[in-house]
Amino acid sequence: MRDILVVGSVALDTVRTPFGEVQEALGGSAVYFSLAASFFTQVKLVAVVGEDFPQEYIEFLKSRGIDLKGLKKIPGGKTFRWKGEYSYNLNEAKTIETQLNVFENFQPELPEDYKKSKYIFLANIDPGLQNKVLEQVKKPQLVVCDTMNYWIENKPEELEELLEKIDILVINEAETRQFSGEANLVKAAQKILSYGLSALIVKRGEYGALYFTDNSIFSAPGYPLEFVYDPTGAGDSFAGGFLGYLAKNGKVNERNIRQAIIFGSVLASFDVEDFSISRLKNLTYREIKKRFHAFKKLTHFEPV
C-alpha cells in the first residue's frame, strides 16, 4: 500500500459567504487534503488539536481510513481557529480572525512507521517546520509542498532551503509572482523551478491550474460550476486528489501527473460546492470518475 504522509493544520473554521455561514466547522489544510486523498489511498496525518476538538470529527476522519496516530491532542489546549469571509468574488478570502492556539507551538513529530512514507504533502506551515519534517523521513519518492505569501515575505531563506529538497511546489498565481519578482507567469515559473524543483503547479482558482517543468507546460481548466458556496479548502483538496492519484498509481511520470492534476481539479471542484467538508463527506468515487470524464469533454478538441 502506497500511503501518504500529510503534515498541516486541523482547524475549526467559521466561514461566511454570500450563500450562508458555518460556525466552528471541521477544517484545516491537513483535513481537506486527507479527505480528498482518502478516495485513492491511506493517509497518515500529523497535526495538533486542543482538548476542545470534537470527538465526532476524530471518528469521522477515522471512518475514512485516515491514520491519526500523528494527531496530537494537547491537554487543556484550544484548537486552531480561523474565521473568514468571501464576497461575491469568491476567489479571495478575507481573514476576520486567526487564533493559532495549540498550533502556535506545533512541532511535528512523526510516529516511527510514518517515517517510511514514500509520498509526502507538506501543507502550508512555517517552512522551518516543513524542513524539520523532511529531516525525519527516509527516502521519500515524491515530496509536494504548499506555502503562502506570509512565509514568502517573512521566511524566504528557509523556503529556498526547502525548495532544494522537495519535488513539486503548489502555490497560487499571486504567490508565484511575489516569490519570483516577475510579472510574467512563464518567466516567474522558470525562476522558481531553478531553485531545484522538478515541477511547479500554479493554482488559479476558477481559472484552473498550470503545471510547469523545465520542458513542458500543462494547462488544466477550472470546472465551470453553477453553484459555488464556499471556496475554503479548494487548494488542499486539489493537492489531495493530485497526490492521492499518484500514490495509488505508483508511477510518477508526465502522463500520470497530468491525470493527477485533473483528479486534483475534480476534488477541488467538488469541495467548493458546499460549506466546510460537507461535499467531500457525501462524495463517491463514482462521482469523481464521472467528473474526470466531464473534464475530458470540457477540454477536448480534434487535431487538424
Place this chain on the structure above:
Amino acid sequence: MRDILVVGSVALDTVRTPFGEVQEALGGSAVYFSLAASFFTQVKLVAVVGEDFPQEYIEFLKSRGIDLKGLKKIPGGKTFRWKGEYSYNLNEAKTIETQLNVFENFQPELPEDYKKSKYIFLANIDPGLQNKVLEQVKKPQLVVCDTMNYWIENKPEELEELLEKIDILVINEAETRQFSGEANLVKAAQKILSYGLSALIVKRGEYGALYFTDNSIFSAPGYPLEFVYDPTGAGDSFAGGFLGYLAKNGKVNERNIRQAIIFGSVLASFDVEDFSISRLKNLTYREIKKRFHAFKKLTHFEPV
C-alpha cells in the same frame, strides 16, 4: 470560395505598454479581424477612414487579399484615433483619448456583392448599426458579433434585438456578468443564451475562452507566453481566426467550432507578441499550425 464580411473600425492607434510605444499605428477591430482571418479565407471589409489614412496601409491590407470596396474614404475627414495605455497587468487597457472623427457618422453601406456573404462578423460598433448591417445581408449562414460595456449600458434594447438575429456573441468576462446581472459565469451565460443565441463565447484574456451552448461547455486555455508586448487587438484577432477557420472549413458543427476556438486563440496569442499588427504581418500559416499543435500538447491528458 466562402468569404467573410466584417463591419467595424479602421483606426490609427497610439499605444504605450511597459515594453514600448507606437504612434498612429494601423489598428481597429476590422483590421485585426481581417488580418487574422486572411490566413484562412478572403475578407470583405466595411469601414470608414479619413483623407489622412496612409496609402501604405491600404496597400498592405490589399496585399493580404482583403477586399476594400467597402472601405469608405471621407474627403477632408480625419481617421478614427485611439490612444491607450497598459500597465504590467496587461489584461486591461486604459483609454487616454478617443477621437471618433469620421467614425462618428459611420453608416455602413454594403457593396452589392457583399450582401450575399455567408459568414459575417459584426465587430464592436453601435448595436443599432449592427442591426442595420444585418438588414442588408441575404441569408447569412453564420453571424458572429462583438460588443462592449458601453453599449450594454447605453443601448440594451438594440442589443437584445440584435441577439435574436445573430448566432454567436463574443464578449469578455466582465461584460458577460454586466449584461446578465449574474456573478456566476455559468448562470450568466445561460441567461444570455436565452435571448436566442446558439452560442456564447466568453473571452478571458490570458485565461483563455469559454464556449457555451445550451448543452455543452468548451474551455480553451490561454497560451502561456514569455513575452507579451501589446494586447491590443487580441479579441478581434481571436474572432478572425475563429470565423476564418469556420468559413474555410464550411461546416459549422461542434467539432469544427472547438477547433476554430483554438485557431482563434492561436491568432490572439500571436497578436499580443508585438505592437500593432506587426506580429500578424510577419506571421506564417506554418507557424499557426505549429501553435495549434502546441495548444493540443498544452491541454492533453489521457482518459482513465
